[in-house]
Amino acid sequence: MSKDEGEKFDIIIKSNSRDLLAFMKLVPNRKKKIEKASSEPIKTDPMNELAKRLHPLRQYLVINEIRNETKSAKTFKLEPHVGLRTNELAYFRPGQYLSLKVKVNGVEITRPYSIASSPKDAQKGFYEITIRKEEHGFLTQYIWDNWKVDTVIESSGPEGFFYFEPLRDLKDIVGIAGGSGITPFRSMAKAIIEGIIDVKLTVLYGSSEEDDIIYYDEFKELEKKYPDKLKFIHILSCEEVSLEGCEAGFITAEIIEKYCDVKNSTFFVCGPQVMYDFVEKELERFKLPPKRIRREAFGEIKNIVNYPGFPKEVAEKTFKVKTHIGNITKEIPAMATESVLVAMERANLAPPSKCRSGECGFCRSLLISGDIFVSPISDWRRAADKKFNYFHPCYSYPVSDLEVKVPRHL
Ligand SMILES: Cc1cc2nc3c(=O)[nH]c(=O)nc-3n(C[C@H](O)[C@H](O)[C@H](O)COP(=O)(O)OP(=O)(O)OC[C@H]3O[C@@H](n4cnc5c(N)ncnc54)[C@H](O)[C@@H]3O)c2cc1C
Numbered sequence: 001m002s003k004d005e006g007e008k009f010d011i012i013i014k015s016n017s018r019d020l021l022a023f024m025k026l027v028p029n030r031k032k033k034i035e036k037a038s039s040e041p042i043k044t045d046p047m048n049e050l051a052k053r054l055h056p057l058r059q060y061l062v063i064n065e066i067r068n069e070t071k072s073a074k075t076f077k078l079e080p081h082v083g084l085r086t087n088e089l090a091y092f093r094p095g096q097y098l099s100l101k102v103k104v105n106g107v108e109i110t111r112p113y114s115i116a117s118s119p120k121d122a123q124k125g126f127y128e129i130t131i132r133k134e135e136h137g138f139l140t141q142y143i144w145d146n147w148k149v150d151t152v153i154e155s156s157g158p159e160g161f162f163y164f165e166p167l168r169d170l171k172d173i174v175g176i177a178g179g180s181g182i183t184p185f186r187s188m189a190k191a192i193i194e195g196i197i198d199v200k201l202t203v204l205y206g207s208s209e210e211d212d213i214i215y216y217d218e219f220k221e222l223e224k225k226y227p228d229k230l231k232f233i234h235i236l237s238c239e240e241v242s243l244e245g246c247e248a249g250f251i252t253a254e255i256i257e258k259y260c261d262v263k264n265s266t267f268f269v270c271g272p273q274v275m276y277d278f279v280e281k282e283l284e285r286f287k288l289p290p291k292r293i294r295r296e297a298f299g300e301i302k303n304i305v306n307y308p309g310f311p312k313e314v315a316e317k318t319f320k321v322k323t324h325i326g327n328i329t330k331e332i333p334a335m336a337t338e339s340v341l342v343a344m345e346r347a348n349l350a351p352p353s354k355c356r357s358g359e360c361g362f363c364r365s366l367l368i369s370g371d372i373f374v375s376p377i378s379d380w381r382r383a384a385d386k387k388f389n390y391f392h393p394c395y396s397y398p399v400s401d402l403e404v405k406v407p408r409h410l
């Protein structure tokens with residue numbers, strides 16, 4: 001092809017022979033490399049080693065520092081417990097969570113907590129999680145009474161899908177948070193200023209009163225330093241609002257439009273169930289494509305009786321669940337208003353779980369017989385699982401006696 005013809009088609013082939021020569025040298029070059037290589041077998045597979053570091057089965061952490069954030073929220077700085085052979089912390093994507101495994105009064109349970117620090121902090125040797133005490137909370141009450149500096153905690157590796165993905169998400173991120181749902185956005189904000197993710201973040205953070213706002217001063221500082229990258233707006237549902245940067249009321253469509261470029265943003269929503277119910281309706285008004293609204297799993301359903309479709313006539317009943325777990329078979333009681341997972345935890349069978357939201361599939365079990373209620377709003381089972389009676393105990397409620405087979409993970 002002549003140069004002119006090449007320019008006409010925007011393709012210029014400079015040297016056919018050079019390209020061909022490179023191909024011809026491929027085999028002899030490979031042979032030379034093989035001859036030079038050691039004859040010793042490779043003892044470790046570098047890819048497997050990397051996978052293990054990124055996705056450890058478990059990490060042992062030790063509390064290094066505890067800070068009070070509000071009257072009901074504390075930040076725990078966690079470092080690797082080298083004595084228990086956690087030499088480094090797994091790297092993560094801002095927005096992911098850790099599933100903590102804790103023994104409370106002899107009962108082994110898990111709870112997920114979003115990592116509130118940045119991935120660079122993990123490389124430096126610590127994670128931070130911020131926990132809000134729940135009224136009558138099973139684990140949080142225990143944490144307030146028992147956790148102190150030097151307490152050792154067992155954790156999963158980083159889990160979850162609530163993170164910015166450049167191939168899918170727009171570069172303007174709107175975080176809609178309620179209560180302790182602010183934690184993944186602190187991690188994202190830190191990752192943005194450290195140059196790990198290249199986005200602009202606007203956070204609309206709902207709290208019930210000024211004293212409940214977590215990270216208020218820290219966010220004010222960050223916003224002042226990085227006005228082009230970060231913006232935090234506090235929305236308070238109480239009557240009186242005096243703090244700078246606060247709005248009174250709820251996170252309505254009007255508030256969202258006032259502070260965000262709705263058409264050019266991806267929304268990340270994280271908070272309690274009641275906030276999801278409210279915000280979902282407000283976001284519906286913008287008629288955004290589904291991929292533009294990302295939701296964090298919101299954990300256990302608090303009041304299953306109020307969910308559409310729940311058979312109210314069984315609400316007061318307790319059923320029997322014949323549970324096969326590992327080599328053990330045990331018949332346990334299960335209240336209709338508590339998930340099958342909680343029933344197994346109460347019976348101290350230590351069933352596997354991570355997200356407790358029906359999302360991760362870690363608790364996936366076989367329903368041998370009986371009927372369960374799974375809220376249609378959050379039924380993330382695969383079609384094949386439904387067909388062959390696999391279910392997620394964390395999101396399923398007994399409505400008859402059951403027989404189930406539960407995996408025992410390592
Ligand atoms: C992805 C994700 C991230 C999260 N991140 C954060 C975060 O950053 N910060 C934060 O504060 N929270 C976070 N949460 C919420 C957190 O996981 C807990 O739900 C919260 O701390 C409340 O825990 P709790 O045990 O005190 O209360 P609950 O979870 O409400 O505890 C009550 C539960 O314990 C069960 N129970 C009662 N008695 C027993 C018994 N004897 N044996 C077994 N079970 C029993 C009850 O049935 C009920 O289900 C997150 C949740 C999710 C899903």
Ligand code: FES
Pocket residue numbers: 352353354355356357358359360361362363364392393394395
């Ligand atoms: S624990 Fe994640 S699906 Fe049940």
